[in-house]
Amino acid sequence: xxxxxxxxxxxxxxLVKKPDTILYPAQxxxxxxxxxxxxxxxxxxxxxxxxxxxxxPSAAIExxxxxxxxxxxxxxxxxxxxxFCGQCVDxxxxxxxxxxxxxxxxxxxxxxxxxxx
Amino acid sequence: MAxxxxxxxxxxxxxxxxxxxxxxxxxxxxxxxxxxxxxxxxGMEKACESRTYIQDIYLLERICGICSHSHSSxxxxxxxxxxxxxxxxxxxxxxxxxxELERVHSHLLWLGIAGHEIGFQTLFMFVWRDRELVMDLLExxxxxxxxxxxxxxxxxxxxxxxxxxxxxxxxLDILEARTSYYIKVCTEEQSIIGRLAGVGKLPRExxxxxxxxxxxxxASGVRRDMRKDDPYxxxxxxxxxxxxxxxxxxxxxxxxxxxxxxxxxxICRQVVRNMPDGPIAVKVPAKIPxxxxxxxxxxxxxxxxxxxxxxxxxxxxxxxxxxxxLANLASITNMIEGGYLADVPIVIAAIDPCFSCTDRMxxxxxxxxxxxxxxxxxxxxxxxxxxxxxxxxxxxxxxAAWKD
Amino acid sequence: xxxxxxxxxxxxxxxxxxxxxxxxxxVDRKLCARMQNRVGPPWYQPIADFIKLMSxxxxxxxxxxxxxxxxxxxxxxxxxxxxxxxxPIWGQRSLYPFDCDLLVVLYFLTVPTLTFFxxxxxxxxxxxxxxSIRAMTQLFAYEVPLYMALxxxxxxxxxxxxxxxxxxxxxxxxxSLLNLPGLCVAIIAAQGKLERxxxxxxxxxxxxxxxxxxxxxxxYLGLFRMAVDSEMVALAALISAIFFxxxxxxxxxxxxxxxxxxxxxxxxxxxxxxxxxARFRIDQMVTFCWKILAPVSLLQIVIDIxxxxxxxx
Numbered sequence: 012x013x014x015x016x017x018x019x020x021x022x023x024x025x026l027v028k029k030p031d032t033i034l035y036p037a038q039x040x041x042x043x044x045x046x047x048x049x050x051x052x053x054x055x056x057x058x059x060x061x062x063x064x065x066x067x068p069s070a071a072i073e074x075x076x077x078x079x080x081x082x083x084x085x086x087x088x089x090x091x092x093x094x095f096c097g098q099c100v101d102x103x104x105x106x107x108x109x110x111x112x113x114x115x116x117x118x119x120x121x122x123x124x125x126x127x128x
Numbered sequence: 129m130a131x132x133x134x135x136x137x138x139x140x141x142x143x144x145x146x147x148x149x150x151x152x153x154x155x156x157x158x159x160x161x162x163x164x165x166x167x168x169x170x171g172m173e174k175a176c177e178s179r180t181y182i183q184d185i186y187l188l189e190r191i192c193g194i195c196s197h198s199h200s201s202x203x204x205x206x207x208x209x210x211x212x213x214x215x216x217x218x219x220x221x222x223x224x225x226x227x228e229l230e231r232v233h234s235h236l237l238w239l240g241i242a243g244h245e246i247g248f249q250t251l252f253m254f255v256w257r258d259r260e261l262v263m264d265l266l267e268x269x270x271x272x273x274x275x276x277x278x279x280x281x282x283x284x285x286x287x288x289x290x291x292x293x294x295x296x297x298x299x300l301d302i303l304e305a306r307t308s309y310y311i312k313v314c315t316e317e318q319s320i321i322g323r324l325a326g327v328g329k330l331p332r333e334x335x336x337x338x339x340x341x342x343x344x345x346x347a348s349g350v351r352r353d354m355r356k357d358d359p360y361x362x363x364x365x366x367x368x369x370x371x372x373x374x375x376x377x378x379x380x381x382x383x384x385x386x387x388x389x390x391x392x393x394x395i396c397r398q399v400v401r402n403m404p405d406g407p408i409a410v411k412v413p414a415k416i417p418x419x420x421x422x423x424x425x426x427x428x429x430x431x432x433x434x435x436x437x438x439x440x441x442x443x444x445x446x447x448x449x450x451x452x453x454l455a456n457l458a459s460i461t462n463m464i465e466g467g468y469l470a471d472v473p474i475v476i477a478a479i480d481p482c483f484s485c486t487d488r489m490x491x492x493x494x495x496x497x498x499x500x501x502x503x504x505x506x507x508x509x510x511x512x513x514x515x516x517x518x519x520x521x522x523x524x525x526x527x528a529a530w531k532d
Numbered sequence: 533x534x535x536x537x538x539x540x541x542x543x544x545x546x547x548x549x550x551x552x553x554x555x556x557x558x559v560d561r562k563l564c565a566r567m568q569n570r571v572g573p574p575w576y577q578p579i580a581d582f583i584k585l586m587s588x589x590x591x592x593x594x595x596x597x598x599x600x601x602x603x604x605x606x607x608x609x610x611x612x613x614x615x616x617x618x619x620p621i622w623g624q625r626s627l628y629p630f631d632c633d634l635l636v637v638l639y640f641l642t643v644p645t646l647t648f649f650x651x652x653x654x655x656x657x658x659x660x661x662x663x664s665i666r667a668m669t670q671l672f673a674y675e676v677p678l679y680m681a682l683x684x685x686x687x688x689x690x691x692x693x694x695x696x697x698x699x700x701x702x703x704x705x706x707x708s709l710l711n712l713p714g715l716c717v718a719i720i721a722a723q724g725k726l727e728r729x730x731x732x733x734x735x736x737x738x739x740x741x742x743x744x745x746x747x748x749x750x751x752y753l754g755l756f757r758m759a760v761d762s763e764m765v766a767l768a769a770l771i772s773a774i775f776f777x778x779x780x781x782x783x784x785x786x787x788x789x790x791x792x793x794x795x796x797x798x799x800x801x802x803x804x805x806x807x808x809x810a811r812f813r814i815d816q817m818v819t820f821c822w823k824i825l826a827p828v829s830l831l832q833i834v835i836d837i838x839x840x841x842x843x844x845x
Contacts, residue, residue, distance in 0.1 A: 016808045017317040018250055021309075022567035023804075030571045031257050043264060045286075047271035068183035096186045096277045101285060110271065134658045142738040153662075156814060245738050247729055247811025253568035319730060319809040322816055469662070470813045473738045 042112045047097045049113040052086040052128040056107035059084045063099035063108060072099055090116055090124045131159060134469075138167050142245060142473035145483040149460075149476070156469050161461045168483055169490040176447040181207055181281055181416060184444065188434075189275045191449060192485045194237060197223075197230045198427035199434070199449065199485075200279045205360060206436040207281050207444075209421035213412055217362075217404045219283035224362040225296075225399045226270065226278050228392040232303065233262040234428035235385045235392075238480050239310060242382060245473040246323040251313065258306045265299050268292065283409025293400050304393050311386045324379035328463040328475035331376055338459040341452050342430020343388065344479050346372045347380035354426035365402075368395050378471075378478045414442040427452055429480045451485035544621055546613050553761035554578040556799050560764070563803040578761075585754030593747050595656035604651045605748075605755035611643035612762040619769045620698050622787040623780060629695035634686055637694065637770060638679060644763050645671050645725065648734065651756070652744035663743030666814055667727070667734035673818045674724035674731070677825035681717040684832035685774050688840050694773055701777035708777060710839050714832035715775040717825050719798065722767045723805050724817070726760065730809035731817055768798035 033040070042048070050072070059082060061074050071092035077085045086108070100108045118124060131154050138146035146167035152160040172191060176184045189200040201223055208215060215223075236259040243251030263273050270276035270286060278284050288296075314320055330340065335348035345352055353370040355363040371387045373380040422435040430452030437446040456479040463475050492501045503511060513524050539545055557578040565572025592598050618633040620626040626633070645667060652664025686692055688707060689700035701708045724731040735743030742748075745756060772794035781787050812820065 014316040014321075015318045017313050018254075019804065019808045021254070022250060022807055025569045026563075026566050028569065030566065031260075031569045032571045034571055041264070043268040045271050046267060047277065066180075066182060068179065068186040094186060094190070094275070095272065096275070097271060097285075098182065098186065098277075101280075132658065134662070141741055243810070247732060247736060247738065248809065249564075249729070250568050250807050251810075253570060257569055317810075319812070323810050323813065468813055468815070470733070470736065470739050470811075 040114075042114065044112070045110075046112045046114070047095045047100075047110040049090075049111050049116055050086070050088050050093070050099070050128055051109045051111050053107045053109070054083065054085065056105045057084045057086070058082070058105055058107075060104065062102050062104065066098050066102045068096060068098065069094050086128050088126055088128050090118070090126060091121075136472060142476065143481075143483075144241075145481075147481070147483040149464075149472070151464070151469065151472065153469060158464050158467055158469060158472065161464050161472075163457060163460055164491075165457070165483075166487055166489055166491045168487040170484065170487070173447050173449060173488070176444060178443065180414065180442045181444060182414075184447065185279055185281070186275070186277065188447070188449070189277065189279075191451065192427075192482050193274055194234045194482065195230065195427040195429060195432070195452075195485075196275045197226050197278060198425050198432050199451075201227060201361075202423050202425035202427075202432050202434040203436065203447070204279045204281050205423035205425065206421045206434050207416060207438075208412075209423060210419040210436060210438050211281070211412060211416050213282055213410060215283050216407045216410060218287075218406045219408050220361045221399050221403050222284045222286075222288060222408065223279065224366070225288075225396060226266070226276060226284075227361065228395045228399070229262055229266055229269075230276075231428045232389050232392045232396075233259055233266065234480075235389045236262065236307075238385055238428075238477075239314070239382070241477055242324075242378075242474060245477045246320065248320065251310075251320070255310060258303065261299050261303055265296060268295065280409060282412040283407070285409070287408050288400075288403070293403075296396065296400050300393050300396055304390070307386065307389050307393070311390070314382055314386055321379060323471075323474065324382055325375070325377060327378045327467060327471045328478055329377050330459055330463050334462055335376070335459065338462065339455050340430075340459050340479075341455040342427070342480075343381050343384045344430065344456050344459070346370065347384045348376045349374045352431075354424050354431050358424050360423070360425065362399065366395055366398050378474055381478045415440060416442070416444075429453060429482060430455060449485075451482060453479065453482045453486045456481070457486065539627055540617065544627060545617060549613055549616050549762050549765060550758060552765045552795075553758060554582065556765055556768070556795070557761045559796065559799055560803050560806075563800060564807050567804070567807045582754055582758065585757070586751050588750040590750035590752060591747075593656055596747065597654055600650070600654045601747075602752060604647045604654070605752045605759060608644040608647040608759035609755055609762065611640045611647075612759055612766050615640035616762070616766045616769065618694060619766065619773050620695050621769060621773075621791045622784040623782070625695045625699075629693055632692040634682065634692050634694050634697070634774075637766075638682065641725070641763065641766060641770070642671075642675065644759055647759075648727070648744045651748065652734075652746075655744075655747035657747050659740040659742065659746045660744055662740050663734045663746065666740075667744055669814055670724060670727075670731065670733055670817060673821035674721040674825070677717050677821055677829045678721035678725065680826070680829035681714040681721065681832055682770075682774060684714045684829070684836040685711045687833065688836040690840075694770070698773050698777040698780070701774075702780055705777070707839065707843070708775060710835055711775055711832065713828050713835070715771070717829045717832065718771050718775065719801055720805070721821070721825060722771065723802060724821070725767065726764050726802070728802065729806045730812050732811060733814050733817060736811060764799070764802070765795065768795045768802070771798050 059074060063072050064074055069092045071089045073087040074084050077083050097110050100110055131152055134151050134153055136149040136151055137143050138148045148164040150162045151158050172187060176187060179187060185200050185204060188203045189196045191199045236255050240252040240255040266276060267273045269288060269292060270278045278286060330348050332348045332350060335345050349372055351370050351372050356370055368391050371384050371391060373383050416438045418438055418440045420437040422433060425432045432452055433450040435448040436444050439445040460476060464472050516523050541547060558575055562572040592601055615637045618626050618637050648667045649664040652660040686697055689697040691697055727734050735745060745753060748756060776794050781790060
């Protein structure tokens with residue numbers, strides 16, 4: 012019976028240690044910097060080239076012109092499609108798009124999945 | 129007791145993904161077993177043809193949630209070979225680093241699953257706790273925990289700075305200490321050895337005959353590793369050993385995997401220490417010249433093969449993926465026949481199966497008549513047009529979005 | 533009459549046992565979680581689980597016999613609740629002690645395993661049938677060592693009555709040290725009886741889905757879980773009554789407290805065993821029980837017979 016219960020010393024040590032898991036919604040989850048989370052859009056920088064729409068692997072982003080006279084654009088992201096690859100951020104020639112560290116994007120309402128950002 | 133047939137899957141707690149195994153039981157012993165594939169066909173190869181080369185990286189990365197870097201690397205290697213691009217040295221080193229960290233995370237995940245399959249929850253919990261360290265590291269280096277999005281055609285997308293290098297080295301030290309502990313547990317704890325030793329035997333000749341790959345093959349005593357046999361990225365410049373074992377059973381596969389983790393730490397250290405300076409990517413035009421190429425990559429589960437054919441446009445004409453699980457599946461029935469029912473989950477888990485990566489077709493069987501239907505592309509299109517026509521929608525004039 | 537009803541239904545009967553069962557389920561789960569470096573469930577989790585199961589839809593397989601299917605969990609619960617009545621929990625005497633109550637308690641505690649077998653068998657499901665065959669095979673492996681381990685102390689005390697055994701060791705506390713091998717066997721066999729890891733072979737989730745309970749859902753599954761939890765309390769109480777009878781204060785309230793601490797110790801050991809090992813295969817389990825547990829429990833009987841001859845004569 013040599014070599015039985017190899018993990019018992021570690022287990023008993025853990026009894027007095029702080030647990031490694033967290034109670035998630037109550038405690039905040041740790042996110043590393045430069046995480047590729049929800050997209051952020053800077054309206055002032057966008058020139059409406061729509062390159063992001065062309066490279067997006069899942070057709071998640073849409074750029075629409077909001078004003079008849081001026082070159083002002085609004086970005087919409089379909090959260091049910093976005094795969095957070097960040098290709099649009101890399102492609103954007105004016106750096107109008109950016110990944111944030113926000114990952115808590117679940118929604119109970121299907122309509123709200125297409126978001127203006 | 130009479131022999132009875134029991135289904136293991138397509139829905140079963142031992143399997144993470146649907147796959148159907150039918151076992152003929154003689155008491156607790158398995159008299160015969162059959163495997164039925166085809167519950168997870170996702171049509172990815174076809175989908176690749178309607179997307180650009182860049183978009184395909186992200187699609188193919190999602191073939192597998194665990195060896196995502198392997199699939200995307202394998203694919204970009206093939207595309208780079210067609211386009212005749214030499215990637216910068218630094219990019220090759222970075223790909224190697226991510227690839228090895230992925231191997232660590234995949235093998236730790238496997239060790240945890242193995243613990244779960246043999247009913248050892250504690251091993252599962254501890255190993256997965258420490259796997260989080262690798263996941264956090266990958267998140268810090270690439271921005272994502274699972275589908276890293278590190279590769280692009282012509283190089284990598286993110287660079288690593290000196291503080292990140294320090295963090296990698298620090299995390300590797302902790303991981304190495306913990307992994308040595310798990311090696312000790314796995315090779316000395318009698319209740320684990322009792323469940324793993326002599327289970328799922330696959331002798332060397334059978335492993336070669338049935339075309340097993342990766343840790344399964346290496347545990348049968350065959351030295352085969354794409355990193356040595358057909359070096360890619362930076363592997364030709366690195367010093368590491370190919371781990372083999374002669375147990376030829378599940379214990380052997382465990383030993384190969386845990387020692388491979390240690391080799392990966394060694395490789396990661398060499399990579400971050402010898403990282404050359406320079407650009408991380410070269411510019412590649414969107415249109416790839418006509419040609420074809422195939423590339424091999426040692427994924428954590430074994431040899432991963434991608435074949436790409438181009439036609440001069442910005443979309444590939446054909447992409448074919450051979451996931452390592454397909455090669456290993458053939459040996460499963462060999463391994464479980466004659467064994468105990470209790471050992472089936474761990475034997476299946478021991479090839480580290482990834483059924484969704486493997487499936488390339490779907491089989492439709494009418495549950496009442498037992499009739500099977502198989503369609504080719506044109507037939508499937510015709511079937512759907514007829515189906516809608518019966519319901520009052522005429523789609524026959526609609527142009528197909530892709531070539532027939 | 534009214535007092536007996538209160539005794540049976542409220543204290544120390546059904547209600548007290550159920551509360552204790554849920555409390556010790558929490559202790560067990562929390563200890564396991566902390567040993568695995570997890571946070572673990574909050575204190576109300578077992579109650580929440582129980583209430584949730586009670587309110588869920590119950591599905592009865594069409595091929596199963598509905599009346600047997602429904603009544604089996606009640607048998608299991610009733611048997612453990614009856615066994616608990618004969619175990620002394622606040623002093624040296626149980627509620628209704630009589631001459632051979634140890635045997636009766638042991639038989640009552642075998643009933644749940646039999647109900648697991650019947651539950652699996654009458655579910656008419658492949659996994660449940662395999663599970664019930666495994667439950668029976670396992671019963672033959674651990675039952676003999678368990679009985680022999682409990683027989684030793686009874687031999688030394690010269691009585692089949694739990695209350696008398698407790699009283700005997702209370703007077704001669706040092707003699708209970710002789711029963712240490714039996715204690716080890718009893719705790720390991722209890723683990724098998726409760727079908728907990730590493731002996732959770734009859735309901736090994738990764739092999740045969742839910743084993744004997746595959747087809748059970750809702751209220752009846754809740755009753756089964758309650759029965760298993762009460763069985764754990766009853767077995768832990770039996771082990772602590774027979775193997776650690778020392779330190780029993782005369783005050784019933786203090787006595788109850790001491791009893792709870794002893795049960796807690798047994799549950800702690802059970803939790804450590806549950807957490808520390810991989811699941812055995814059925815052949816390994818049978819071999820282990822007959823090659824290691826049975827000889828040790830025989831040794832226990834030999835020790836007790838010699839002790840009776842040498843010390844007490």
